Every structure is written in C-alpha cells, then in structure tokens.
Amino acid sequence: MKTGLFLAIMLSSVLLVHTASAIVPMGGLVVMVKPEKSPLESSEIPVLVGTVTNQASRPIANAQVSISTSYGTFGTSTDNDGKFRYQYENPVSPAQYLVNVKVQKDGYGIGLASTTFFVNGVPVLQSQQYNFKTVSGNNISQDPVASRILKNIEIAKKQQAEQDAKIKQIEEEKKFVESQRALANQQLQFDLGSWFAQFNPFTPRNAYAAFVSQVNQTVQTIFWGQFNFTEQKTNEGLAAKNQVLQNGGSNDQARNAFIQNATTHRSEISKVNNDLNVKYGNASKAVQAKFDKYGNLPRS
Numbered sequence: 001m002k003t004g005l006f007l008a009i010m011l012s013s014v015l016l017v018h019t020a021s022a023i024v025p026m027g028g029l030v031v032m033v034k035p036e037k038s039p040l041e042s043s044e045i046p047v048l049v050g051t052v053t054n055q056a057s058r059p060i061a062n063a064q065v066s067i068s069t070s071y072g073t074f075g076t077s078t079d080n081d082g083k084f085r086y087q088y089e090n091p092v093s094p095a096q097y098l099v100n101v102k103v104q105k106d107g108y109g110i111g112l113a114s115t116t117f118f119v120n121g122v123p124v125l126q127s128q129q130y131n132f133k134t135v136s137g138n139n140i141s142q143d144p145v146a147s148r149i150l151k152n153i154e155i156a157k158k159q160q161a162e163q164d165a166k167i168k169q170i171e172e173e174k175k176f177v178e179s180q181r182a183l184a185n186q187q188l189q190f191d192l193g194s195w196f197a198q199f200n201p202f203t204p205r206n207a208y209a210a211f212v213s214q215v216n217q218t219v220q221t222i223f224w225g226q227f228n229f230t231e232q233k234t235n236e237g238l239a240a241k242n243q244v245l246q247n248g249g250s251n252d253q254a255r256n257a258f259i260q261n262a263t264t265h266r267s268e269i270s271k272v273n274n275d276l277n278v279k280y281g282n283a284s285k286a287v288q289a290k291f292d293k294y295g296n297l298p299r300s
Contacts, residue, residue, distance in 0.1 A: 027109060029108050031111040031113035038171070067101055071088070106245065212227075226276065229264075237260075237263075241257050242254075
C-alpha cells in the first residue's frame with residue numbers, strides 16, 4: 001500500500017511542477033489610448049485616457065505609463081482597473097497632435113500605442129504688426145494692404161474648410177478601426193474560450209482525477225489528500241518565486257526559492273501518508289506509529 005501511494009503522490013508532483021514551469025511567461029501588455037475629446041476648440045485643455053490589460057484582457061494595475069507629446073514626456077500609472085488619465089497643463093495651438101504611449105511592468109513585455117487629436121482653428125505661424133486704417137467702398141480694390149487682407153481671409157476660410165473635412169474623414173476612419181478592433185477582440189475572447197475548453201481536461205487536477213477514477217474507491221480519498229498536499233507545496237514554491245522577482249531578485253534566485261519551498265522530502269510524504277491512512281480508517285494509529293519517519297519498520 002505504501003509503495004503505490006508513494007508513486008501516486010510523486011506523479012501529482014510532476015504534473016504540478018510541469019504546469020507551473022509552463023505558465024511563467026506572461027506576454028506583452030495591451031495598451032489602448034485615445035483623446036477624451038477630439039476635435040477640441042483652441043480654449044480647451046486636451047485630456048488623454050487609456051487602459052492597460054494583459055493578453056487575456058484582464059486589467060493591469062500599477063503599470064508605469066510614459067506619455068510622449070510635442071511638449072515633452074510625462075509619467076503616470078494605472079489604477080486598480082488598469083486605467084490611466086493624463087491632462088495637458090494648458091490649451092494648445094490649433095493643429096493635429098500625435099501622442100505616443102509606452103507602458104512597462106515587471107514580468108510583462110513592453111506595451112506601445114499611439115493616438116492623435118485635433119484642435120480647431122488656423123495655426124499662427126508668426127506674429128505680425130499691422131497699421132490699421134479704414135477702407136470702404138471701391139477703395140478696397142485699389143488698396144494693396146486691404147486686398148491682401150481679404151485674400152488672406154479667403155485663404156484662411158478655405159484652409160479651415162479643408163481641415164474640418166479632413167478631421168471628419170479621420171474621425172470616421174477611427175470609428176471604423178475601433179469597430180474592427182472590437183470585433184477582433186470579440187473573436188479573440190471566443191477563441192480563448194475554446195482553447196481553455198480544450199485544455200481543461202489536461203490540467204493537473206483533471207488529469208489526476210482521471211487517474212484516481214481507476215483506483216479502488218475505498219482509497220480514493222487518500223489519493224486526493226496526497227494531491228492536495230502536493231498542490232499546496234507547489235503553490236508555496238510559486239509564491240516564494242514571485243516574491244523574489246517582485247523584490248528585484250534574479251531568475252536564478254527565484255528558481256532556487258521555488259525549489260526550496262516546493263520540494264517535498266520523503267519524511268514529509270511518509271507523515272502525510274500515515275496521517276491520511278489513519279484519518280480515513282485504512283490503518284491503525286498504533287500500527288502506523290511503528291514506522292519510522294521514512295516509512296520503514298525498524299529491525300528487531
């Protein structure tokens with residue numbers, strides 16, 4: 001009985017450790033950023049909002065966000081819902097603006113994103129000094145300064161109309177792109193759900209359940225007690241590994257912490273085996289006490 005149970009608990013250890021090592025890579029961060037409003041009037045202050053998630057669309061808190069604008073680079077971080085917000089200090093001149101965002105967090109790949117927003121109005125290229133005078137009637141066509149002003153006004157109106165048309169076209173294109181992204185994300189969630197459904201039978205607990213179903217029902221509870229013990233040890237190892245990484249330790253230090261906390265010694269297995277046999281009535285406590293800590297009977 002002891003030999004069979006020892007093999008079963010070692011099998012569960014291999015399954016759990018294999019799975020733990022397979023899920024270490026966490027992938028890159030997924031960043032979404034957009035202006036809170038676009039286009040803006042020249043008196044309004046631009047605001048950028050965004051979200052940071054992992055590859056499974058789960059929010060990432062406390063990620064470091066670097067926002068690069070034409071006015072400099074600024075830093076912020078995500079909240080518990082994976083959201084961030086940045087507001088410019090002052091209104092900006094009429095123009096089209098490009099913003100680049102870079103997000104980092106330990107354990108993940110770097111996430112990158114960009115967006116644009118528009119501020120209505122005609123850009124002022126340089127300040128000019130004018131001497132004003134009143135011109136009316138037919139004298140306008142004969143006054144070169146007045147004619148130049150009227151011409152510039154018509155050019156400005158044309159530029160404004162062209163800019164408004166361009167903004168409208170870009171906004172429509174952005175809406176189309178966002179709708180396509182939403183459809184793609186919906187398909188991704190469906191694919192992930194299908195993948196998890198296919199993978200589910202091969203998780204350590206489900207694979208072990210298939211194994212235990214072939215064991216005599218009178219001792220199945222003992223097998224599950226051994227599995228739970230091994231699973232607990234593995235989780236303790238993973239927690240120790242993550243703690244080392246969060247504290248800035250190296251991969252080798254994290255690996256050693258995992259091994260130290262997840263390793264199960266023969267004496268521990270023997271004690272768990274004895275306790276489970278007594279607990280579920282498969283052995284007498286007095287008989288089990290005769291075995292040493294390694295599960296051996298002392299020689300007489």
